[in-house]
Amino acid sequence: MKQADCFDVEERLARLSGLGDQLEVFSRTVDFEVFRPDLELALAYSDGNKGGRPPFDPVLMFKILVIQTLNNLSDERTEYLVNDRLSFMRFLGLALSDRVPDAKTVWLFRERLTQAGAIERLFDRFDATLRNAGYLLMSGQILDATLVAAPKQRNTNGEKVDLREGRIPQDWQDKPAKLSHKDRHARWTLKFTKAKRQEDGTLPATDLAIAFFGYKSHVSIDRKFRLIRKWKATDAAASDGARLREGLLDKTNTASSVWADTAYRSKANEDFMDKEGFVSKVHRKKPHLKPMPRHIQRSNAGKSVIRSRVEHVFADQKSQTGLFVRTVGINRATMRIGLANIVYNMRGFLFLERWRDRRTLD
Template sequence: MMQTGFFDWHERFEKLDRNGDPLLKLNQVVDWEMFRQPLEKIRHKERKSNAGARPYDVIRMFKILIIQSLYNLSDDRIEFQILDRISFMRFLGLGLGDRVPDAKTIWLFREQITEAGLIKPLFEKFDVCLRENGFLAQKGQIIDASIVAAPRQRNSREENERIKRGDIPEEWKEAKRRQKDTDARWTKKNGQNYYGYKNHISVDVKHKLIRDYEVTDAAVHDSQVFDQIIDESNSSRDVYADSAYRSEESVKRLKEEGFREHLQRKGCRHRKLTKREQRGNHTRAKTRSRVEHVFGVQAMMAGEMILRTIGIVRARAKIGLRNLAYNINRYSILGATG
């Protein structure tokens, strides 16, 4: 049996580089150490003894969560992929003889940063990095939302009605309660029913970077989080959104706050859109369609996101990590071409 030597690995890495390993670009462009200080907060608890294995480095664990989000992998699959793929090993700075975190350790780390409420601050910290490196929010912003599916619950109609009222059935045993997502909700879009959550995002027109986001259950109307995610720091006051966000109240509010609204208009049976309104929709759609690139890239890299977690707190963590991973990956592309 032939042994693999240093030059064999070197040759393999060179081939990866020639074929454009995207993870190499991430390491070249991103200063991962910027995340260390906030992440170290979860390690502040003093160890009771020096016995046992030392905890994994927080930056390495965080980078695992980023590639897990980029490729939409379960905890078990990301463990396997780290063991199997040399590109993942190189990205994480792991050698063949190094310990690899198992699925339970990865799950626990994500739980710890979720409980510490770190994901939104980490997202905001990276946004500061983007701005400091010249990627300011410019040319207006686009507001949109996508549905993120959650595992469908096999509840009776009566149980669903009680859950909507916030009344969890008392007859459910503790084990059953842990498996039931009572925060996710049903919604209908284009004639299809969906169960889960919504990822509401604000994207700047120039760079197509996510500048803010909110996560709600799927039944929350898009317009209800409109104000929360508008980016006041964008160099332009232009705001683009589809017709779901349009109402007399939203148009009035945007005007009062000094924004220029570019919200799509929607006709109905009793009032068809005029030719002028149709042309306006077509013109606005050219800019508004840039937000589809964000959702499209996320789907292209990772496929349709299906949550494997229970409850809105964990859903916010997983979706927030995916938004952050998108921005990090987008930055590596902009940095490489800028």
């Protein structure tokens, strides 16, 4: 069997480029070095005076998290594919002979960032990159939330009562190993969905209510570029509307209009937006036991044309990156959702830059 040499590798990489290697485009478009200061601050590695094997480069490790998020990979699968795929190696700047981080190293790196609460700073760092590239907030913003599934918990009724009241069940306290696998922050909620038409062509009288367990991702996107500008992670049972007053609105957006569905319509929110100088474009609710006035129907329909743009964000995240929380606890869920939001913005940045280049050529 012929031994592979550097020329064979270069030829294979050139072929991957010709086939459209997305990660190669990431490397050309996104300057990952901008994340280094925040990564080094969060990791707080020693200076190496005490000896020992030096840690992997933090930017390389962060790029591994990007690969993992893009492809919805577990830590073990990430380790295997980084060793197996030339496109992954090129993206990370690794040669065939270089040492590759194992699954435990990837987990420890992500855990260290999680404990340091670094994901918000990393998100803001890339948002600054977007602004410096000219993608400014000048067209208003759209708010919405989506449910993010997590592994279901099988708890007794007594354990559920303890969790709702903020207590750790006694049985879990006596068994640390069991406690470490119990998610005390994820919650059950009901997800309402439109009922499907039956075989005889009729529709059920009510929508379907599906039990759902996990977390919720709240986002605010800018109207023009559809990039995520503000976000927050909560348990699945948290109210959508209450998040509006918890930093989800971006005051730097020079256009004051705010679009959202009826879940965000409340007197408290309307008063808050009026006080902060925002113009509410939030859908109005149907009057109780009364038909919806025609003028409100027309107004809501016009708002929906704009508000629906946020649905594409969630559809992209779930179809392209398989947004799902494999971990335990709100801090790790926040890390997972935050990474998904950064990667979504990176992919959006690639699209916008490609569109800008095309317009320049025209």
